[in-house]
Structure formats: structure tokens, C-alpha cells
Amino acid sequence: MKWLEWLPGLRPPPAIADRAWRKALATHPLAQRLSTVDQKQLRLLVARFLQHKRFHPIDFNLDATQRLLIAMQACIPILHMGFRALRGWQGVVVYPGEFKVRHRHHDAATGVLTEGDQILSGEAWQLGPLVLSWATVQQDLERPWDGHNVVAHEIAHKLDMLDGPPDGVPPLPRGVSWRAWIDTFQxxxxxxxxxxxxxxATIIDPYAATNAGEYFAVTSELHFSDPRQLERAEPGVAGLLRGYYGPSPAP
Ligand SMILES: [Zn+2]
Structure with missing residues (x-):
């Protein structure tokens, strides 16, 4: 083995065994709906995900199939972008269920420090790990078209943070107008x-009204789990997300 091959970025990822792939595919409704060509591309991206990202299960055993399923969910949004879209972070922290976090926010203008506990099913920090609840991931696999997809939500934040703090505007591919994006989303x-x-009452989850970053993450969930409802609520946003992610594999 040449010394360069020791560097993880240059080594080709170990291929995913047929049996393991078929088993994971059988319980992954979104991946099942992809074309054969896209499934092949997904399998390559997932192999790289498993090679480059480090799973950290907290107080439970996360088996190989569960890791594969999480990697599949994480790579579907970047199917047409390439693996580089997931650069800048490595860890995938997985809790068995929803988890409690303590947030501190210091408002520079008022000097007020707000602190509180929150129960979360997912979280993404700039340059930090992706944090997920396995129970929520499993629920998304069992009810794939209910408008929720925690991994798609957190990956949207990761993509948004490629060019700085989350502001609802990820780096856009050629063919998606920055101006149209800002105007339509705003x-x-x-x-x-x-x-x-x-x-x-709103079709889009009111949580999306928290800020522009959450709006992008919540509508990304809809793109991958209930695109028809998104089209009904905001056809302009639905069209831009199709341009950004590619057509949704969801029905
Ligand atoms: Zn969020």
C-alpha cells in the first residue's frame, strides 16, 4: 500500500455488501423510489459517508443497518450535489430517543442571558456534529410521507452553514437564481x-416561522416527505427546492 492511500480522503471507500444494501433498502421508502441510476449513486455516496463520518451512539448499540439507514437519509438530499456538500464536519451523535439540551443565549444589545432546556429530536452545529434521535429517524422511515424528516432537516442546516451562520440561503448551484431565492423565500x-x-392554521409547520434558517430546513423536510403539500402552500418555494435538491423522490 502506498503511503498516500492511508489518507482517508484518497482511499476509495469499502463497497457496501449486496446483502446489507438490500436489507437497508427494504426498509427505506425514499431510497426505494429512486431510479436504478440514482440508487447506484446513493450507494457510492453512502459508502463515502460511512468511511468519513464517525458515529457516536449515546448509551445504546447502533448496529450496522441503523448506521446504513442514517447514512442513506443523509445522502439523499445531496444526491445531485456530490459528497463535498457534507464537508466540514465528521461526527454523527445518535441518542436512542429525544434528548435534552441546555441552551444559553447572550443578547449583546440588552445584556440578557437566556438559558433553558429544550427537548430535541435533532440538532446541527456549524462545524460540529449532526445530532439525531434514533427513535425519530425510525419514525420517519415508518411514516415517510407525513411531512417530517429529521435527517433532511438537519442536513439542510448543514448545507445552509457551508457559507456561514444559517440564514436560509445555502450556496446555490448554477441555474438557481440567488435573487429569486431571496425574494421568494422572504x-x-x-x-x-x-x-x-x-x-x-398553516400547511407549513409554524416552527418554520422561527427564522429564515428554520424555514429552509422545515420546507426541505416537506420536499422529501410531502412535496404536494409544499406545492399547495408555496409553489415558488417548492420550485426552488426542486432546482436545488433535484426532483423529490417522494410521491
Ligand atoms: Zn432546525
């Missing part, structure tokens, strides 16, 4: 925020 965000403030 107007859609304002509509949702107004509806939420007035107490109206």
Missing part, C-alpha cells in the same frame, strides 16, 4: 409569520 416566510401571529 415573501413566503412573511406570509407564514403573519398567519402564525394571527393564529391561523
Amino acid at each position: 415573501r413566503a416566510y412573511n406570509r407564514l409569520a403573519t398567519d402564525v401571529n394571527r393564529g391561523h
Whole structure:
């Protein structure tokens, strides 16, 4: 073996065994709906994910199939972008269920320090790990078209943070206009925020009205789990997300 091959980035990833791939595919509704060509591309990306990312299960055993399923969920959003879209971080922390985190926020203008506990099913820090609840990932695999997908949500944050703090605008590919993105998302965000403030029922989860980053992450979940509802609620956003991620494999 040449010394260069020891560097993980240059070594080709070990191929995923046929049996393991078929077993994971049988319980992965989104991947099942991909074309044969896209499934082949997904398998290559997943092999690289398993080679480069480090899983850290907290107080439970995360078996090889579970790792494979998480990697599949994480690579579906980047199917048409390439593995480089997942650069800049390595860890995947997995809790067996929802987890509690303590957040501190210091407001520079008022000097107020806010601190509180939150129960979360996923989290993504800039340059830090992806944090997931296995129970939530499993629920997404069992109910794939219910509008929720925790891994797609957190990967959206990761993509958004490739060019700095999350602001709802990831680096855009050629063919997706930055101007159209800003205008369309801003107007859609304002509509949702107004509806939420007035107490109206909304198709898009009100959590998306938290800020622009959450709006992008929540609508990304819809793109991969209920694109028809997104199209109904915000056709402009739905079109831009198709341009960004590629067509949704969801029905
Ligand atoms: Zn979020």
C-alpha cells in the first residue's frame, strides 16, 4: 500500500455488501423510489459517508443497518450535489430517543442571558456534529410521507452553514437564481409569520416561522416527505427546492 492511500480522503471507500444494501433498502421508502441510476449513486455516496463520518451512539448499540439507514437519509438530499456538500464536519451523535439540551443565549444589545432546556429530536452545529434521535429517524422511515424528516432537516442546516451562520440561503448551484431565492423565500416566510401571529392554521409547520434558517430546513423536510403539500402552500418555494435538491423522490 502506498503511503498516500492511508489518507482517508484518497482511499476509495469499502463497497457496501449486496446483502446489507438490500436489507437497508427494504426498509427505506425514499431510497426505494429512486431510479436504478440514482440508487447506484446513493450507494457510492453512502459508502463515502460511512468511511468519513464517525458515529457516536449515546448509551445504546447502533448496529450496522441503523448506521446504513442514517447514512442513506443523509445522502439523499445531496444526491445531485456530490459528497463535498457534507464537508466540514465528521461526527454523527445518535441518542436512542429525544434528548435534552441546555441552551444559553447572550443578547449583546440588552445584556440578557437566556438559558433553558429544550427537548430535541435533532440538532446541527456549524462545524460540529449532526445530532439525531434514533427513535425519530425510525419514525420517519415508518411514516415517510407525513411531512417530517429529521435527517433532511438537519442536513439542510448543514448545507445552509457551508457559507456561514444559517440564514436560509445555502450556496446555490448554477441555474438557481440567488435573487429569486431571496425574494421568494422572504415573501413566503412573511406570509407564514403573519398567519402564525394571527393564529391561523398553516400547511407549513409554524416552527418554520422561527427564522429564515428554520424555514429552509422545515420546507426541505416537506420536499422529501410531502412535496404536494409544499406545492399547495408555496409553489415558488417548492420550485426552488426542486432546482436545488433535484426532483423529490417522494410521491
Ligand atoms: Zn432546525
